[in-house]
Amino acid sequence: MFRVGIGFDFHRLKEGKKLVIGGIYIPDEKGFVAHSDGDIFFHALTDALLGAIGYGDIGELFPDTEDKWKNADSSIFLKEANRIVNTAGYEIVNIDGVIILEKPKIKPYREKIIENTANILKIQKNQIFIKGKTYEKLGELGKGLGAECRVVVLLKRKI
Ligand SMILES: [Zn+2]
Incomplete structure (x- = not known):
């Protein structure tokens, strides 16, 4: 039996903050404004996993009102x-x-993000894929004021 889950996340970007996506530090003048490290990929993926089994969502399990999650490593x-x-x-399954981010380009970091995620989840690299997109300078996100991530996950019942 299969189950599918979807996840979405968004955070604002600000000068002087750290940009961490998929647990990988990406050097840039801007980074995420968030209670935790703001890792949009890990947040969306966490929600997709929990949603696939109807367990709840990231905000219920790890409330941003709790001090222990302040600047938390989203892994x-x-x-x-x-x-x-x-x-x-x-x-x-996969x-x-x-990842929708105006800049920098995600592609040079893709392999590292996939490898790190595979290690955390104890799955193979070929079970994970990500791609970067932009809003082609249109709107608030196109001006680089924030970044978002969408993730789909497929699960299967263990035999
Ligand atoms: Zn988030």
Whole structure:
């Protein structure tokens, strides 16, 4: 039996903040404004995993009102979501994500992000794909005021 999950995340970008996507530090003058590290890929992926089994969402499990999640490394959220999915009797078939960021380009970091995510989730690299997109300078996100991520995950029941 298969289950599919979708995740979405968004954070504002600001000068002097750190830009971390998929647990990989990306040097840029702007970074995420968030309670945790603002990792849009890990947040969207965490939500997709939890949503696929109807467990809840990232905000319920890790409230941004709690001090212990301040500046948290978002791999903690992802690891916990993966543990919940596995405990529920499911395993990941594949993950596909879109990172919408005006700059810098995601492609040079793609391999590192995929490798890091595969290590955290204990799956193969070929089960994960991500691509970068822009809003072609249109609107607020096109001006680089924020970045968003969309992720789809497919799970299957473990035999
Ligand atoms: Zn987030």
